[in-house]
Amino acid sequence: MHIRAANIVxxxxxxMKLVSDLKQFLILNDFPSVNDSISYNAGMYKEYQSSIxxxxxxxxxxxxxxxxxxxxxxxxxMYK
Numbered sequence: 001m002h003i004r005a006a007n008i009v010x011x012x013x014x015x016m017k018l019v020s021d022l023k024q025f026l027i028l029n030d031f032p033s034v035n036d037s038i039s040y041n042a043g044m045y046k047e048y049q050s051s052i053x054x055x056x057x058x059x060x061x062x063x064x065x066x067x068x069x070x071x072x073x074x075x076x077x078m079y080k
């Protein structure tokens with residue numbers, strides 16, 4: 001009876017290992033899903049990059065305008 005129980009336990013462990021290997025194979029070799037995920041993340045980061053670029057361009061324009069005003073004030077000042 002102990003031998004039969006041991007065989008059942010080994011068979012169960014073998015099945016669990018097989019299921020684990022199948023899951024790992026599916027995760028690692030599911031190329032369409034991986035490609036979709038990569039494409040989604042790439043698009044999301046490109047949108048994020050473009051929004052950051054727009055913010056930086058606005059900041060640059062504001063700084064250029066402020067610098068122009070400061071230079072104008074400096075050069076028209078009698079205290080220079």
